Amino acid sequence: MQKRTVKISRNKDSTQTIFTRFMLIVAFFILWIGGIGVRLVHLQINQHEWLLSEAQDQRRNQVKSKQLRGTIYDRTERALAMSVNAKSLFADPSEIEDVETTARRVAAALKVKPNEIYKSLSDAKQSGKRFVFLARRLDEDAAQRINDALKDTDLKKFDEPRFAGLHWKEEQKRSYPYKTLAAQVVGFSNSEDVGSAGVEQSQEELLNGAVIRKWQDRDRLGRVYEEYAPEDEREPPKDIVLTISNSIQYKTEQALEEGVKSANAKSGIAIVLDPKTGEILAMANYPTFDPNKFNEAAPESLTNRAVQSMYSPGSVFKLVTYAAALQENMIQPNGLIDCSRGFIEVGGHRFNDPHATKTMSYTEALAVSSNYAAIKTALGLGRERFYNYALQFGFGKPTGIELPAEARGQIRPPENWYGDSLASMSIGYELNITALQAVSAYATIANGGVRIKPHIIKEIRYADGKVFPNREIEKTRVVGEETADKLKQMLRQVVLKGTAKRAQLNGYTSAGKTGTAWKYNAKLKKVDAGKYVSSFIGFAPAENPSLVIAVVMDEPRGGARDGGQVSAPVFRQIAEQVLPELNVAPDGSVEQETLTAQTDDVPSELEPAPEEAPAMSEPEKIAETASAKKNGKTALTEKSKEPKNEPKPANEEKIPLKRKTADVTAEKPKAAVKSKSPGEKSKQKT
Amino acid sequence: MSRKEISANSQTKNARRKTKSPRGASLSYRYRLLMFGCGLCLIAGFFFAARQHFSSIDFSIKNSRLRKLSEELESDKRRLLLTKEIALSPSEIKKAAQKIGFKAMTAGSAGIVRPAAAKPAKPRAEKPDAPKSKQSEAIKAAEAATEKVPAKKTREEKPAEAKIKRETSQPAK
Numbered sequence: 001m002q003k004r005t006v007k008i009s010r011n012k013d014s015t016q017t018i019f020t021r022f023m024l025i026v027a028f029f030i031l032w033i034g035g036i037g038v039r040l041v042h043l044q045i046n047q048h049e050w051l052l053s054e055a056q057d058q059r060r061n062q063v064k065s066k067q068l069r070g071t072i073y074d075r076t077e078r079a080l081a082m083s084v085n086a087k088s089l090f091a092d093p094s095e096i097e098d099v100e101t102t103a104r105r106v107a108a109a110l111k112v113k114p115n116e117i118y119k120s121l122s123d124a125k126q127s128g129k130r131f132v133f134l135a136r137r138l139d140e141d142a143a144q145r146i147n148d149a150l151k152d153t154d155l156k157k158f159d160e161p162r163f164a165g166l167h168w169k170e171e172q173k174r175s176y177p178y179k180t181l182a183a184q185v186v187g188f189s190n191s192e193d194v195g196s197a198g199v200e201q202s203q204e205e206l207l208n209g210a211v212i213r214k215w216q217d218r219d220r221l222g223r224v225y226e227e228y229a230p231e232d233e234r235e236p237p238k239d240i241v242l243t244i245s246n247s248i249q250y251k252t253e254q255a256l257e258e259g260v261k262s263a264n265a266k267s268g269i270a271i272v273l274d275p276k277t278g279e280i281l282a283m284a285n286y287p288t289f290d291p292n293k294f295n296e297a298a299p300e301s302l303t304n305r306a307v308q309s310m311y312s313p314g315s316v317f318k319l320v321t322y323a324a325a326l327q328e329n330m331i332q333p334n335g336l337i338d339c340s341r342g343f344i345e346v347g348g349h350r351f352n353d354p355h356a357t358k359t360m361s362y363t364e365a366l367a368v369s370s371n372y373a374a375i376k377t378a379l380g381l382g383r384e385r386f387y388n389y390a391l392q393f394g395f396g397k398p399t400g401i402e403l404p405a406e407a408r409g410q411i412r413p414p415e416n417w418y419g420d421s422l423a424s425m426s427i428g429y430e431l432n433i434t435a436l437q438a439v440s441a442y443a444t445i446a447n448g449g450v451r452i453k454p455h456i457i458k459e460i461r462y463a464d465g466k467v468f469p470n471r472e473i474e475k476t477r478v479v480g481e482e483t484a485d486k487l488k489q490m491l492r493q494v495v496l497k498g499t500a501k502r503a504q505l506n507g508y509t510s511a512g513k514t515g516t517a518w519k520y521n522a523k524l525k526k527v528d529a530g531k532y533v534s535s536f537i538g539f540a541p542a543e544n545p546s547l548v549i550a551v552v553m554d555e556p557r558g559g560a561r562d563g564g565q566v567s568a569p570v571f572r573q574i575a576e577q578v579l580p581e582l583n584v585a586p587d588g589s590v591e592q593e594t595l596t597a598q599t600d601d602v603p604s605e606l607e608p609a610p611e612e613a614p615a616m617s618e619p620e621k622i623a624e625t626a627s628a629k630k631n632g633k634t635a636l637t638e639k640s641k642e643p644k645n646e647p648k649p650a651n652e653e654k655i656p657l658k659r660k661t662a663d664v665t666a667e668k669p670k671a672a673v674k675s676k677s678p679g680e681k682s683k684q685k686t
Numbered sequence: 687m688s689r690k691e692i693s694a695n696s697q698t699k700n701a702r703r704k705t706k707s708p709r710g711a712s713l714s715y716r717y718r719l720l721m722f723g724c725g726l727c728l729i730a731g732f733f734f735a736a737r738q739h740f741s742s743i744d745f746s747i748k749n750s751r752l753r754k755l756s757e758e759l760e761s762d763k764r765r766l767l768l769t770k771e772i773a774l775s776p777s778e779i780k781k782a783a784q785k786i787g788f789k790a791m792t793a794g795s796a797g798i799v800r801p802a803a804a805k806p807a808k809p810r811a812e813k814p815d816a817p818k819s820k821q822s823e824a825i826k827a828a829e830a831a832t833e834k835v836p837a838k839k840t841r842e843e844k845p846a847e848a849k850i851k852r853e854t855s856q857p858a859k
Contacts, residue, residue, distance in 0.1 A: 177771035225746035
């Protein structure tokens, strides 16, 4: 019994021991698991962010790429500017051990001198730079050639090129497939893909592609197995369709180039506009440049002179004078004006007119570009009315075309005019305009008196092809339809019988006006009688115009210098090629023999070179007044001989000769400058 | 409690144990089977998940390659478009046309076909039209004649020359 009791107690002890040991092990495990749990909590809660980023860094890398810049199309959907993907080779010098060998291998692959590569790599390594461009914007074929040349078989690297420290960067290259075609209109984008001229600059916001950040997860071999990009932060770039037609643009450029070369001119501008819609079909400048190599272009050829350069229009501006007078019912096309005097004196300035030889109709006066008739008409209108009409035709303010740096032109308000300003302006001096403003004014007449805002963007398109909501085209009535029709008939006579016979078309009727203006010489502070701006602005067909074309030649230095001889033939060449392309039916009212007009048949618009004669002295003035009185007329009092429908001249003689302001930059005829007193001259110079 | 009673009790317990043991053995067997099944499911699940995981990575790699390929093809397409645009540019067409012997058409060399309703042509007998090409040649000759005037002239020469020009260029009235 005792033995049994001892045995039971021994059993009890061993059970107790086992239990105790078991509990110890359990406690150990609980502590162990608890410790692990605490550590896990610490790692997953307190160090979550850090661990996450560490894990991501091991397998994930970020790739930045830029959306391809929007494409610029012409109206026939031909791409005038488009971007393609390109690759740039760069080095991370910190990953390169042997700079010399690397430089030699890379130079051999790129076919450049190794010294340059070595210098750039060693300099970057010393200064701790981690990014050095070795070659930029290479196409796929060139990149593949370099990959093959730089292949290091011993290196375990997934990405190409398989060479230590060298990487490719995805970039884009802007290309202009039509090279010089519409170069100033399309513009170009710089090395950073930012538009720097033309539509590229003005529509930068729409064309520019957003930077997209993509994350790539890679396995241990560097293979990408997961790729994701966040939702686009910006809308994709938009495509722009221009109103330009590549074919018309090409023909215009060819004709302009030929014209500039044959006239030996410094430069030339040509604009082709659809008067019914205000769409610019072509805008050419010569000399021009290739936007693919804009770095090599002469700076002056980068300017779009059609909208950025101003010039004195000369007789082309008589359109405003006659349009205003016709609208105000002051003149009629068949009304007569006595131009036999040959000159007119306004505000102390004598305006000579070689065409003023007899009494003629206003139509005839416009045809031969009589300054006398235009000045008399403007004097009848008065300052305010003339100025208001000029503004209504769009002069003195930008047209609002979608091109950068558009010049607004210069036309001073009447309170800043001189005594002879109205007369000067009526024949296109003392004011500056752009070629686009001029073509827009003629388009107003061609369109029945309604001015349509000229524009160069036809539509803006989303990446999915959806078209941006159309903008309203501004329309303003400037003169009545009847006035416009009368003016069309008058301009038609300029081409048939006047200074623009060379603008007659084969198979189509045409109308327009020539202009030849002296250029202002900033150094001499006066007009330069040897330098001209010769222009012709016209439309065709004359009755129902489909095209308005402006041709402006800067400093023609050949034998022929006036607009009718230099610019009108370019107009003809453009119109004859473009009208059939637009399916305009020939109106067949042109007789073929008129096309054979010889140089001598075309009245020249050129005035004699300004005389060097000083301003008239007081005794001379008295003598001239006396002689005029003897003849029963003065320069401004010829009412008795004037027909009834001729405008009454305003009291311009009452305007003091003294200049009111000194902010004149517009050109003035040399004769006008010469007639001023020394004090007045100094004011003008300022 | 007497010894007999104690032994009787122990016998009863043994007997109970004997009757219980086969039932316990069957429970344990089922339990083991369940455990085995669950283990098998778990292991199969692990294998399945691993297979899915690796195949997903494999697909992702293939997907990524295809995406890259698609991007490259898109780039190629744009490059081809660019090449097409270059080939279609008027200057290139002109070059190609000249290569195969075409000549640029001028207004003089083109015959104008006028609509029937237009103004009837003048009878040729009265005033025969010169051939158009000859007309354009005449114009060119006239232009060339004007171009022959020296570009640079002294200032003294200009007024006289302008005067002569004016006299000769008065329109016939």
